[in-house]
Amino acid sequence: MYLKRIPGQKLDLTPNTLKFIDSSPVDIYFWKHTVESLRLRLITSIWWLGTLHDDYAGQVRNEPGTKMAIEVLIPSIIKVGGGAFAEASNILKRLEVQHPLIVTDAFLVRLGLVESLREQIEKAGIACDVFSETVPDPTTDAVAAGLRVFTRGRHDALVSLGGGSPIDSAKAIGMLAANSGRAREYRVPNEIPKKCPPHLAIPTTAGTGSEVTRFTVITDSETGEKMLIAGASLVPNAAIVDFELTISMPARLTADTGTDSLTHAIEAHVSRKANAFADAFAMAAMKTIWAELPIAFHEPGNRRARESLMLAATQAGMAFSNASVALVHGMSRPIGAHFHVPHGLSNAMLLPAVTAFSVKAAESRYAECARTIGVAGQSDSDVEAGRKLVHALFQRNQDLDVPSPKKYGIPEEQYFSLIPTMAKQALASGSPQNNPRIPTSNEIEEIYQQIWN
Secondary structure: OEEEOOOOOOEEEEOOEEEEOOOOOEEEEOOOOOOOOOOOOEEEEEEEEOOOOOOOOOOOOOOOOOEEEEEEEEOOEEEEOOOHHHHHHHHHHHOOOOOEEEEOOHHHHHHOHHHHHHHHHHHOOOOOEEEOOOOOOOEHHHHHHHHHHHHHOOOOEEEEEEOHHHHHHHHHHHHHHHHOOOHHHHEOOOOOOOOOOOEEEEEOOOOOOHHHOOEEEEEOOOOOOEEEEEOHHHOOOEEEEOHHHHOOOOHHHHHHHHHHHHHHHHHHHHOOOOOHHHHHHHHHHHHHHHHHHHHHHHOOOOHHHHHHHHHHHHHHHHHHHOOOOOHHHHHHHHHHHHHOOOHHHHHHHHHHHHHHHHHHHHHHHHHHHHHHHOOOOOOOOHHHHHHHHHHHHHHHHHHOOOOOHHHHOOOHHHHHHHHHHHHHHHHHOOHHHHOOOOOOHHHHHHHHHHOOO
């Protein structure tokens, strides 16, 4: 890891952690063997020797001790810290962008943040336009509308501003601009052949981690299915991680996005694609999120908690992007698609029950999670630590006022009638196959039934 420090920046470097003493932004570059370009996406190849956990040895990968090559995908530029938002125009210059399209939502337009970004970019001599018609749980129709604006305006890059929906929308717009066709043609396991236009991602929530991941999730407007799309070209070229953009987040959104990040970290660590690189980020992220999320939930203006959660969300994003998510996300997407439940909230509804279902298949991994977040001690057996983790997750949902699907207001008859369809869609996403315990369709249906109330 190399750090390009801003004058006066003070850093406290500890294993797997980058702690900022002040709020100045700092550039972070990750290096290992090869860098395609300082202005383009960094792709690092590292050798992973025998780091696969014993729970999975011989099941998914080669036996421990054999050389395993993993490809690490992260943005080549990550600007972190309070005030980093003001660096957007400088980053676009470094990316040699001439005419970007800002992809955002109507709320941030009304808030004035979009105009502030536009003025900053135009003052730097870069012409730009705005597409603000993104929708929660982005749809193929909304993406198509953005693509038309991108194409007709002859834009050469994208700047996404907002939560996961604008960022995921921008990824899909760039993918289709470069590759044509329809989004469904690139759903997992299909590949994305051509490189997307340059993309600067600016998250305004501490949750999705989409600013550093190789994934986008788009709902098919014709079928209502949430489609997972993945590829190296979806990783943004640059990201701005500025916690000051999250200060005004309401409590419910804080809880939901924070739990989304926690789920990313836990699932990355217990995934059948877990690896040493992703583990480092996952463990650091889950420890921070567990400690700081209740503080930010009850004290929205707590800058220390907001800063910690923002960085942890990015760490969790890097963790699951370079490992995988698993059953929680596979089951969460259909709930969001059919009932318009925010993604982080549907994750929260599922996380305790899915953990209870999965824990015996990877007891030591779940025990490591429990000890890392502080709900179990070193003297606890793995079995006891796993039990304490499940209990703590159920208790955390109560503390954060996470409703069940019933309490959220989902119609009971509609929910239960769609359970077989949701189970099929969950399995089709591929995420459940990364779970420590791979479920059958019937077992997924049972979990949906369990969480109803």
